[in-house]
Amino acid sequence: xxxxxxxxxxxxxxxxxxxxxxxxxxxIVQNINESAEVLRQVRDVKEKTIDTIYExxxxxxxxxxxxxxxMPEVDAAAGAGNLEIQPSVEIDTEEREERNEIDESVEELxxxxxxxxxxxxxxxxx
Numbered sequence: 001x002x003x004x005x006x007x008x009x010x011x012x013x014x015x016x017x018x019x020x021x022x023x024x025x026x027x028i029v030q031n032i033n034e035s036a037e038v039l040r041q042v043r044d045v046k047e048k049t050i051d052t053i054y055e056x057x058x059x060x061x062x063x064x065x066x067x068x069x070x071m072p073e074v075d076a077a078a079g080a081g082n083l084e085i086q087p088s089v090e091i092d093t094e095e096r097e098e099r100n101e102i103d104e105s106v107e108e109l110x111x112x113x114x115x116x117x118x119x120x121x122x123x124x125x126x
Contacts, residue, residue, distance in 0.1 A: 038119050038120045038123060041116050045109060045116060048109060
């Protein structure tokens with residue numbers, strides 16, 4: 001080796017403590033990254049839940065409009081005694097399936113949110 005390439009070694013007193021501190025910093029950064037990922041997942045679940053709520057509100061508005069269109073109109077001059085009431089109609093299978101899908105998606109989102117909250121609690125306890 002040429003003299004300009006010689007390596008210099010310096011003994012640092014307390015290097016083991018310094019290494020422990022550096023490892024602690026590395027673990028803290030890792031915990032921060034994990035917490036940030038959990039927060040990102042919570043945000044995604046929140047956005048998905050809000051989207052589901054808006055979709056359900058739109059569907060509810062459509063159904064309310066349908067109900068409004070099917071309601072008999074009251075003729076003020078004729079009086080309430082001449083009001084014809086349509087027989088109640090049983091909810092069709094398609095609507096039941098839609099309700100079941102909504103219920104299942106809300107339950108799934110609720111479960112995901114609980115899992116993420118548990119993970120966040122676990123990260124905070126470490």
